[in-house]
Amino acid sequence: MRSSRWAPVAGWCAATATSIVLASVALLPVLRTSSPEDAALAQLPAADSTSFPAPLPSATATQPPVTKKPTPTPTKATKTTTPPRSSEPAATTPTPPAPTKAETATTPPKTTTEDGWTVTTAADGTRTYVRSFRVEGGQAVIKMTSDGVVSLVTATPADGWAVQKVQDSPDNMAVYFNEPQHSFIIHATWFNDRPFVQVSEVGS
Structure with missing residues (x-):
């Protein structure tokens, strides 16, 4: 099988x-039939290894080697820290304004008392004298200043009496409280760089 x-x-x-x-x-x-090229090659003398010609260049064009560009290493961007802007303005210390002449004038003047007169001295050195005088016929408040001006502040007559002011110059003034056949006179004048007042009675 x-x-x-x-x-x-x-x-x-x-x-x-x-x-x-x-x-x-x-x-x-x-x-066994040899070609003509083989016969011709057989007739050539044996080539010496020492005299061997240099090789022919290749017909293929040699391209230059492509140089690979190094890939750039990405660098970390330096982060700049910017302080946040504040919507509110920067706090500043306010500078107090220089005192003006008007503010200087509001300084309380110095007040003293001399011979019953209330004396007030202003910033410029001017002195003001104020005093109240009471008589049977009424009451008068007189003011004088160191620049020689005499003035009547108030004059209040008593019941049944009348008041009258007489002044012939800035530094000389008289206040009369009158009733029929009877008068009280307050004579005020600026004398010897100070106030001078004389009270007299006429009639009865």
Whole structure:
């Protein structure tokens, strides 16, 4: 049984080998015929290894090697910290304004008392004298200043009496309290750089 299976395979192998041998025998004459180029090469003397010419350059154009540019390393941007702007203006210390003449004038003047007179001294050195005088016929308040001016502040007569002011110059004044046939006179004048007042009675 086994020899009958392998008989066709052996026959195919024998046939294939016979075909290869026949083809080789047929090609021998052709292979033995040398070409003219082979004959010419056979006539050239053997080349000395020391005199071997330099190789011809290649017909392919040599391209310059591509230089790969280094990829730039990204640098971290320096972050500049800017202080936030405040919408509110910067706090500044206010400078007090220089005192004006009007503010200087509001300084309370110095007040003293001399011989019953209330004396007030102003910033410029002017002195003001004020005093009240009471008589039977009424009451008068007189003012004098150091520049020689005499003035009547108030004059209040008593019941049944009348008041009259007489002044012939800025530094000389008289106040009369009158009733029929009877008078009180307050005579005020600026004398010897100070106030001078004399009270007198006329009639009865």
